[in-house]
Amino acid sequence: MGASMLRNTATGYGLVSIAFHWAMVALILSLFALGLYMTGLPQTDPGTFALYQLHKSLGFTILALVAVRLLWRLSSPAPQLPSGMAMWERAGAHASHFVLYLLMFAIPLSGWLMVSASPWGIPTVLYGVLPVPHLPVPSLLGAKPAAEATMKSVHEILAWSVIVLATFHAAAAIKHHLVTRDDTLRRMISTRPARKETSRA
Numbered sequence: 001m002g003a004s005m006l007r008n009t010a011t012g013y014g015l016v017s018i019a020f021h022w023a024m025v026a027l028i029l030s031l032f033a034l035g036l037y038m039t040g041l042p043q044t045d046p047g048t049f050a051l052y053q054l055h056k057s058l059g060f061t062i063l064a065l066v067a068v069r070l071l072w073r074l075s076s077p078a079p080q081l082p083s084g085m086a087m088w089e090r091a092g093a094h095a096s097h098f099v100l101y102l103l104m105f106a107i108p109l110s111g112w113l114m115v116s117a118s119p120w121g122i123p124t125v126l127y128g129v130l131p132v133p134h135l136p137v138p139s140l141l142g143a144k145p146a147a148e149a150t151m152k153s154v155h156e157i158l159a160w161s162v163i164v165l166a167t168f169h170a171a172a173a174i175k176h177h178l179v180t181r182d183d184t185l186r187r188m189i190s191t192r193p194a195r196k197e198t199s200r201a
């Protein structure tokens with residue numbers, strides 16, 4: 001397997017970007033479902049504590065992954081958008097990718113701030129082994145219980161935002177595939193479009 005399959009090219013995504021994309025889609029959707037499920041349980045449910053710990057562990061995993069993913073994105077630029085896209089479509093694609101990256105950072109960070117502001121001071125120990133310190137809570141958020149409530153709402157709104165935006169994003173990908181009939185979806189699934197460039201060169 002050549003190095004060209006790992007990196008993005010002008011015509012398609014390499015294996016690393018593809019793996020990051022779909023691993024994070026799976027993690028984000030699971031974590032969204034887990035968040036709704038665990039917050040819907042009665043507070044006395046004996047499984048709640050473990051589920052919250054799991055949610056935090058997976059959430060920090062996303063935060064670590066998106067940081068590495070962003071570094072990779074900066075070192076291996078995304079392929080060019082297909083030709084024939086209108087200006088507003090190009091702007092929309094770039095803006096939504098940017099905001100999706102932003103949300104992948106902001107959601108776990110808001111969760112981290114929320115648990116840091118909790119007056120209960122429950123420790124976060126990732127997967128039961130790696131302790132994570134609490135963040136300093138900005139004083140503009142007020143006293144601890146108020147700050148925790150604010151961050152809870154922020155976390156919930158941001159989590160719903162990524163779902164809504166990703167739904168439009170997925171709809172755009174499917175439109176490219178079925179209506180425009182270009183490589184947009186195919187190149188996020190396979191490295192074959194990325195190799196077109198090398199075969200042409």
Ligand code: HEM
Nearest residue numbers: 028031032035036039056059060062107108111112156159
């Ligand atoms: C991309 C990552 C994450 C996603 C998609 C996500 C999603 C969610 C969702 C949908 C809820 C339910 C919101 C509600 O209806 O009240 C929730 C709750 C929660 N999340 Fe996350 N979360 C993520 C990361 C994190 C992280 C990193 C932490 C902590 C370090 C965290 C801590 C919490 C806590 C403590 C709650 C419960 C809030 C409550 O008691 O109402 N989350 N999350």
Ligand code: HEM
Nearest residue numbers: 025028029073078097100101166169170173174184185188
């Ligand atoms: C939580 C859900 C999702 C998130 C956060 C997300 C995020 C992203 C991001 C940030 C990019 C830009 C990648 C880069 O250039 O570094 C991207 C590209 C892409 N995503 Fe998603 N995505 C999600 C779900 C989906 C789904 C469900 C589909 C398909 C049905 C999809 C299809 C694509 C395609 C085809 C591209 C490549 C676009 C292009 O070639 O310019 N994504 N996604």
